[in-house]
Amino acid sequence: MSNELVSTWCKLNSSVPSSYVHPEDIRPANSVLNTDEKIPVIDFGGQDRADIIRKIISSAENYGFFQNIMQNMKNGDINLLQDEVVGKYTQQLNKLGLKILELISEGLGLNPEYFNGDLTAKPVVVSHHYPPCPEPGLTLGASIHKDPSTLTILLQQEDIIGLQVFKDGAWIPIQPIPGAFVVNMGFMLQVITNGKLIAALHRVVTNSTISRHTIAYFMNPTEECIVEPAKPVITSTSPQKYRPLTFGQLKWNYMNKRGDFDAELDDPTKSS
Numbered sequence: 001m002s003n004e005l006v007s008t009w010c011k012l013n014s015s016v017p018s019s020y021v022h023p024e025d026i027r028p029a030n031s032v033l034n035t036d037e038k039i040p041v042i043d044f045g046g047q048d049r050a051d052i053i054r055k056i057i058s059s060a061e062n063y064g065f066f067q068n069i070m071q072n073m074k075n076g077d078i079n080l081l082q083d084e085v086v087g088k089y090t091q092q093l094n095k096l097g098l099k100i101l102e103l104i105s106e107g108l109g110l111n112p113e114y115f116n117g118d119l120t121a122k123p124v125v126v127s128h129h130y131p132p133c134p135e136p137g138l139t140l141g142a143s144i145h146k147d148p149s150t151l152t153i154l155l156q157q158e159d160i161i162g163l164q165v166f167k168d169g170a171w172i173p174i175q176p177i178p179g180a181f182v183v184n185m186g187f188m189l190q191v192i193t194n195g196k197l198i199a200a201l202h203r204v205v206t207n208s209t210i211s212r213h214t215i216a217y218f219m220n221p222t223e224e225c226i227v228e229p230a231k232p233v234i235t236s237t238s239p240q241k242y243r244p245l246t247f248g249q250l251k252w253n254y255m256n257k258r259g260d261f262d263a264e265l266d267d268p269t270k271s272s
C-alpha cells in the first residue's frame, strides 16, 4: 500500500494492515470507556470572570481538558465559525488562547502577561483527516499522547466522536458541541504550573463508517525558550518538580521517550 493514501486504501479493504494494528494492551477494543462522565463545558459568554476562572482552573486540574462555548455573544469578538480565511481564523484562535492563558494566570497568581511572549510565539495549525477504518477496535486514529504544547485548541467535526481523554483508568469520549472548542493543557503548561494543571493523555479512535476532520491549533514556545515552573506556584507544600529546559530539549525528550516527558524530568536536581 506504499503508494496509496490511507483514505483510498480504506475504501478497498476490510481489514487494517498489520503495521496499523496496535499492541493488545492499548487497543480500543481492550480498554475501559467511561461514557457517564463529561469533560466540563465552560461558557465564556458568562459575565462572572471569577467564576469562569474557577471553572477553568478546576477543569485543568482534574481533567486537563474543557470545552469552551460562547453563549449570548453579542456581535462577536470571536466570529470564529464565520471566518473562512485561515489567517483570520488563526488570529482569532491566538486571541482566544491568550485570553484563556490570561485567565489561568489570574487564577494561579501569575502575571497576566506571563504567556504573551516566547511561551506562545510559535503556533502551529494542523488539519487532521481520519478516514473510516474497517477494524476500529484494533487501531487508533491518533496514538495515546500528551500534547507537547503550551495550550491546544481543537475544532472538532460536529457529528462524530473520536477524541477520548484518559482519567482515573478509563477513557472519556469528548462529545462535540456545535460552536465549541476543545481546549487542553499542553505539557509546557504542566511544567510552568509545577504540575498543578495537567496535560492529560488522550487518543483518537476511528469508526468504520464516517471520516472525521479536526483542526488543531497548538500554541507552542520558541525552540530556545526556557520552560520552567513559575515562581508563584513553587511553595513549601509544592516544591519544584521540574528543572528548567528549553522547549527544544523538552521536545527532544518527548520524541525519545515515546511521549513520556515526565520520566526524565521528575528529578529537578538533575542537570540537563
Ligand SMILES: O=C(O)CCC(=O)C(=O)O
Pocket (backbone or CB within 6 Å): 126, 128, 142, 147, 154, 156, 162, 163, 202, 204, 214, 216
Ligand atoms: O483530532 C483530534 O481529535 C485530536 C488530535 C490531537 O490530539 C492532536 O493533534 O494532538
Ligand SMILES: [Fe+2]
Pocket (backbone or CB within 6 Å): 145, 146, 147, 202
Ligand atoms: Fe493531542
